[in-house]
Amino acid sequence: MNPLDKKIIDFITEHHVLTLAVSENNRPYCASCFYTLDIENACLIFSTNLATKHGRIASENPNVSGVIVLETKKVGKIQGIQFTGQMQLPKGEDKKQSMKKYLKAYPFAKVMKPVVWILQLDFIKMTDNRLGFGKNLIWERSI
Numbered sequence: 001m002n003p004l005d006k007k008i009i010d011f012i013t014e015h016h017v018l019t020l021a022v023s024e025n026n027r028p029y030c031a032s033c034f035y036t037l038d039i040e041n042a043c044l045i046f047s048t049n050l051a052t053k054h055g056r057i058a059s060e061n062p063n064v065s066g067v068i069v070l071e072t073k074k075v076g077k078i079q080g081i082q083f084t085g086q087m088q089l090p091k092g093e094d095k096k097q098s099m100k101k102y103l104k105a106y107p108f109a110k111v112m113k114p115v116v117w118i119l120q121l122d123f124i125k126m127t128d129n130r131l132g133f134g135k136n137l138i139w140e141r142s143i
Contacts, residue, residue, distance in 0.1 A: 002142045004042055008126050011079060012037045012068060016105075018044065020066045020119075022057040022087075029053055035119075036105035038098070042121045042141060044085075045098045047106075047114035055115075058087040064119065078129040085121045094118065 018035050021028055031054040035046040048055045058064060064087050069080035090098045098116045103109060124139040 001042060002139060004039060004124075005126075005137055005139055007128065007137060008081065008124055008139055009037070009039055011070075011081060011126060011128075012044075015068050015070070018046070018066050018068045020046075020054055020058075020064055022054050022064050023061060024057045029057060034106055034109075036101055038101060038118075041118075044119040044121065045102050045116055046119065047102060047109060047112075047116050049115050055117075058117070059089070062087045066119075075133070076129050078127065081124050081126045083121055083125075084123045085119045087117055087119050090116065090118050 016034055016036075017032050019030055019032050021030050023029070031048070031052065033046040033048055035044045037043075038045055050056060050059060063084070065082070065084045067080060067082050070078070072078060089095075095116070098118055099114070102114065102116050120141075121139075122141045126137040126139075128135050128137065
């Protein structure tokens with residue numbers, strides 16, 4: 001697997017909310033989720049219940065996309081990532097490790113008994129206007 005670029009890691013770890021896009025019967029739906037990054041596996045770990053619309057849709061169609069953005073009106077400071085990936089409910093040791101990482105980032109979530117998901121990132125396009133207007137950095141998971 002290609003390692004994530006340090007600029008991408010830094011950006012993702014500086015933020016904590018992603019917008020997730022799922023699709024059912026050719027109809028898109030978005031939701032916002034708190035996340036943490038698993039750098040070694042190039043995955044985002046987040047919690048959502050299967051009863052939510054996005055959880056139910058992702059359990060049927062795990063191909064998802066999303067964004068993490070810095071909100072700013074200053075064009076020269078615009079930063080963000082667009083991503084695609086595969087969402088899955090981890091099992092066994094992966095479930096244990098994912099839960100541990102998520103609760104380390106969000107200890108208050110323990111009382112909610114969260115259902116953690118892994119979003120295996122396949123593609124990231126990072127825009128960082130601080131490096132020049134429209135400057136993009138592309139990362140893809142190698143097989």
